[in-house]
Amino acid sequence: MPDRILTPCIFTIFGGTGDLTRRKLIPALYNMSVDGVLPEELAVVCVGRRPYSTCEYRDILLESVTKHSRYPVRTDKWEWLRERIHYYRMDLPESEGYLSLKAWLEELDEKAGTRGNRLFYLAVAPSLFEPIVLNLHRHGMVTNHGSWQRVVIEKPFGRDLKSASYLNSVIESVFPPENVFRIDHYLGKEMLRNLMVIRFGNAVFESIWNSRYIDNIQITAAETDGVENRAGYYESSGALRDMLQSHLLQLLALVAMEPPISLDYKSVRDEKVKFLRSLLKMDDEIFRGHTIRGQYGEALLDGGRIIKAYRQEAGIDPASNTETFIALRILAGNFRWGGMPFYLRTGKRLPKKTTYVVLEFKSMPEILYFKEYKGMQPNLLVVRIQPEEGVSFSFNAKKPGQEFEITTVKMDYCQNCDYENNSPESYERLLADALRNDQTLFASWEEIEASWSFVDSIARSWEKETVSFPNYAPGTWGPPASDELLARYGHHWWNL
Numbered sequence: 001m002p003d004r005i006l007t008p009c010i011f012t013i014f015g016g017t018g019d020l021t022r023r024k025l026i027p028a029l030y031n032m033s034v035d036g037v038l039p040e041e042l043a044v045v046c047v048g049r050r051p052y053s054t055c056e057y058r059d060i061l062l063e064s065v066t067k068h069s070r071y072p073v074r075t076d077k078w079e080w081l082r083e084r085i086h087y088y089r090m091d092l093p094e095s096e097g098y099l100s101l102k103a104w105l106e107e108l109d110e111k112a113g114t115r116g117n118r119l120f121y122l123a124v125a126p127s128l129f130e131p132i133v134l135n136l137h138r139h140g141m142v143t144n145h146g147s148w149q150r151v152v153i154e155k156p157f158g159r160d161l162k163s164a165s166y167l168n169s170v171i172e173s174v175f176p177p178e179n180v181f182r183i184d185h186y187l188g189k190e191m192l193r194n195l196m197v198i199r200f201g202n203a204v205f206e207s208i209w210n211s212r213y214i215d216n217i218q219i220t221a222a223e224t225d226g227v228e229n230r231a232g233y234y235e236s237s238g239a240l241r242d243m244l245q246s247h248l249l250q251l252l253a254l255v256a257m258e259p260p261i262s263l264d265y266k267s268v269r270d271e272k273v274k275f276l277r278s279l280l281k282m283d284d285e286i287f288r289g290h291t292i293r294g295q296y297g298e299a300l301l302d303g304g305r306i307i308k309a310y311r312q313e314a315g316i317d318p319a320s321n322t323e324t325f326i327a328l329r330i331l332a333g334n335f336r337w338g339g340m341p342f343y344l345r346t347g348k349r350l351p352k353k354t355t356y357v358v359l360e361f362k363s364m365p366e367i368l369y370f371k372e373y374k375g376m377q378p379n380l381l382v383v384r385i386q387p388e389e390g391v392s393f394s395f396n397a398k399k400p401g402q403e404f405e406i407t408t409v410k411m412d413y414c415q416n417c418d419y420e421n422n423s424p425e426s427y428e429r430l431l432a433d434a435l436r437n438d439q440t441l442f443a444s445w446e447e448i449e450a451s452w453s454f455v456d457s458i459a460r461s462w463e464k465e466t467v468s469f470p471n472y473a474p475g476t477w478g479p480p481a482s483d484e485l486l487a488r489y490g491h492h493w494w495n496l
């Protein structure tokens, strides 16, 4: 068991005034302080450009914690964390500031007893990753002598394979690979961690977890929100780079990888990489029409409220061709899954906020008595990732009574019903892991490389096609072509 109390360190967040810091990182630290896992010797330094005093900044953070933390604010716990938080003003790309930042951190280190350990968290626009990392190096802030310095990089990790490789080479020229934590917050979700136990801890599941018994596997990650205030970033990424390259492919890899030889992070990563490399590239002619793109239009709701089209949102190009929805039919060229389709979809402004995986098992042969009885459904194993967390299995049974009628019944395990809907948020888990130097829930460079290589093949195939946007209404499950894609193969989406 790892130590419950984490190692002393200065947690330095570049991007202190950004959304991520306010909505996720500081509330996560607050929850960790309530759980009593943070060390006494801790300092949190938030670096940003805006002219706040530490006092003003702390007050702003209290509002965020009140709004976004899963525990209610307790004065003693907040005061404990508050006095450890500092705001440091500087221009992030400018080299000069790092010299004084370094001196200031060293001074703080003495006072706080943080032993030279630093966790640098880059919660900034991707264009700043390189200058920050190089400046840390130039100013001797990454030494790793008698102390440790680690870096946490937020997504997007590059824009394609080429830019990601370049970024990786810059980062690894400064930080040794074992000190680089590429964060994908989906990997911190409770049910993604549970997937391995469900798969490999149950003989009934693992023995039928292959294309001989499963007809197709579907992954849905739906959101009701639109692009919100992230126009600049989203315009250049779209659903393909924002969701598929990272979260969806990571989730798919956990669903489909081979059993690892152990649960240590290297073995798990090895299996995920092997699976990601086995995905057939989508720019091959045979996959024409297997990738569907969508962009939401405008909607008028009951009561007269208007939902703006993507192209009308603040900061978005009125002729934008950025996709806010994507649906794919994917094949993996390996023994376990050969020929069996994976269907993946994700989008903004869909009917509900939900993420789930459906394993649809093959139907029984239409023989004997079943043929004439209506109501037979394929068995479904559903893994619900969020907002509810749980697993259900549905199967056919006879309805009680004189008649021979078939009905679908369900065995259902609702995990967050049992745990009072308060399981630790991804960021808490991932921050704790980075502090204790556990890479298990972070993506390796090889995984990122393999997923970009696949995503690039989609982007290349799109270059040959024209799109006509907008093509779906807010509150629907994306463009009709998404349903048509599955219908072509005798399937349909399970809208749960």
Ligand code: BG6
Pocket: 185, 223, 242, 243, 355
């Ligand atoms: C982020 C994406 O990584 O994940 C967002 O950039 C998306 O566009 C978010 O909304 C979804 O995360 P979650 O945990 O709310 O499903």
